[in-house]
Amino acid sequence: MKKEEVPQEDNAIYRGGRKAVYAVGEGGTYAITPSSGWKVEEIATMQAVDEFRRLERDAWESFSDHRSSPLEVWMYRRRMTLSTLSECSGFWKWQVKRHLKYGPFRSLSSKKIEVYLEVLDVSLDELNNPKEPE
Amino acid sequence: MESFTHRHSAHCESGVVSSLLTYAGFPISEAMAFGIGNGLTFAYLPFIKIDGMPLVAYRMPPKSIIKTVKNRLGLDVVMKKYSNASSAQEDLVSLLEEGKIVGLQTSVFWLPYFPPEMRFHFNAHNLMVYGKNDEGFLISDPVFEEPVTVEFHALDKARFAKGVFAPKGACYYIERIPDGIDLAKAIKKAIKKTCGMMLYTPLPWVGLRGMRMMKKAILKLPNHPHKRYPSLYLGHIIRMQEEIGTGGGGFRLMYAAFLAEAAEVLGREELKNGSGMMTEAGDKWRQFALTASKVCKGGELIVEEIASKLQECIDAEEKVYRFLRGLKL
Numbered sequence: 001m002k003k004e005e006v007p008q009e010d011n012a013i014y015r016g017g018r019k020a021v022y023a024v025g026e027g028g029t030y031a032i033t034p035s036s037g038w039k040v041e042e043i044a045t046m047q048a049v050d051e052f053r054r055l056e057r058d059a060w061e062s063f064s065d066h067r068s069s070p071l072e073v074w075m076y077r078r079r080m081t082l083s084t085l086s087e088c089s090g091f092w093k094w095q096v097k098r099h100l101k102y103g104p105f106r107s108l109s110s111k112k113i114e115v116y117l118e119v120l121d122v123s124l125d126e127l128n129n130p131k132e133p134e
Numbered sequence: 135m136e137s138f139t140h141r142h143s144a145h146c147e148s149g150v151v152s153s154l155l156t157y158a159g160f161p162i163s164e165a166m167a168f169g170i171g172n173g174l175t176f177a178y179l180p181f182i183k184i185d186g187m188p189l190v191a192y193r194m195p196p197k198s199i200i201k202t203v204k205n206r207l208g209l210d211v212v213m214k215k216y217s218n219a220s221s222a223q224e225d226l227v228s229l230l231e232e233g234k235i236v237g238l239q240t241s242v243f244w245l246p247y248f249p250p251e252m253r254f255h256f257n258a259h260n261l262m263v264y265g266k267n268d269e270g271f272l273i274s275d276p277v278f279e280e281p282v283t284v285e286f287h288a289l290d291k292a293r294f295a296k297g298v299f300a301p302k303g304a305c306y307y308i309e310r311i312p313d314g315i316d317l318a319k320a321i322k323k324a325i326k327k328t329c330g331m332m333l334y335t336p337l338p339w340v341g342l343r344g345m346r347m348m349k350k351a352i353l354k355l356p357n358h359p360h361k362r363y364p365s366l367y368l369g370h371i372i373r374m375q376e377e378i379g380t381g382g383g384g385f386r387l388m389y390a391a392f393l394a395e396a397a398e399v400l401g402r403e404e405l406k407n408g409s410g411m412m413t414e415a416g417d418k419w420r421q422f423a424l425t426a427s428k429v430c431k432g433g434e435l436i437v438e439e440i441a442s443k444l445q446e447c448i449d450a451e452e453k454v455y456r457f458l459r460g461l462k463l
Contacts, residue, residue: 013251018279020144022387030391040427044372047430049251081185084255087297
């Protein structure tokens with residue numbers, strides 16, 4: 001990539017920041033060139049972000065119907081999946097899966113709830129009453 | 135010792151290594167640190183899942199650049215882990231008082247200065263702490279343009295995130311740099327090793343063989359039962375290649391910069407040709423990402439076209455490694 005080919009496509013995600021990209025400048029020497037973004041990268045990042053938003057929205061609807069626990073909403077809000085939450089909490093996947101259900105979540109011991117509060121960085125009140133996703 | 139200056143880099147680990155070494159009195163570019171640290175690779179591990187996607191890596195696993203550079207140059211590097219956040223913070227403060235610049239391993243998700251859309255649960259990010267004030271620690275994060283201040287508790291949270299690659303407060307700093315480092319020797323060794331790995335690895339998931347495996351997987355995408363999977367899968371590859379601080383083209387362009395620098399150090403003009411070939415490979419990877427992104431945008435699933443772009447990357451890379459091996463460095 002030549003210096004003048006480095007994309008400057010203002011990736012909104014960077015919030016005005018720039019990223020270091022390697023490109024060939026004058027005289028054929030390599031140098032770091034700051035890039036304000038490349039659409040290709042922005043599409044891929046936003047796709048991953050949107051996928052979590054979609055999962056969060058589905059979880060919220062199912063929480064409103066008392067099928068899912070609020071934990072499921074928070075899991076996706078914190079961009080976690082079942083395996084990430086299991087790894088971070090130290091609970092087995094089958095345990096987490098159970099805790100994602102409305103009924104079993106309500107009977108969780110306060111010790112287990114403590115673990116989730118720490119992992120998700122939320123208060124008890126926030127955990128139990130997630131706001132509707134935007 | 136010189137005073138510390140923040141340097142904007144493409145990748146966190148190579149950026150930290152280059153900054154730490156430069157500060158300690160051995161000036162070295164990020165590309166050089168990446169090259170002699172054997173940072174470049176390709177791995178496709180379908181049996182390891184990240185958020186349901188196979189692991190795709192364009193560089194060696196976390197910590198390997200630091201460890202390789204340390205061994206290859208014979209540096210005295212201290213690496214520590216902690217059982218709790220308070221002792222980690224106390225130790226960090228006392229190291230800063232001794233005038234050390236300290237490298238840390240952290241999570242990306244819990245760093246407050248990261249743009250919200252870029253926060254994912256990746257626990258092997260690297261940054262440096264170069265001081266503190268009343269508000270918090272002064273952080274030089276190589277992938278950002280300017281240094282930042284992070285509030286004490288927030289940094290603890292990022293240092294003690296749990297899950298895969300849990301940092302456990304890991305920190306490292308350079309204790310001593312030996313005299314008479316033979317950079318030329320380190321470069322030759324590193325290039326030979328990278329070429330050998332890319333061409334002749336016995337594992338089917340690594341090097342050119344890994345790329346061929348990924349190509350096969352892409353061609354099978356239309357058979358996947360979940361409708362959204364192909365698009366998410368291709369998006370995942372693009373992110374690993376472009377988003378996570380690779381300097382463009384999945385680290386290939388940074389490696390090309392390394393080869394150009396190596397040509398100067400070794401006085402071998404032919405390495406410049408190698409650098410040019412590597413640039414071509416990097417550009418092909420950018421083309422591949424561009425083509426794949428059409429699917430992510432909601433376009434048709436053009437697997438044949440994407441796979442043929444990937445084949446061009448494979449051919450371009452094979453050409454560089456064979457050329458470099460032929461140089462008999």
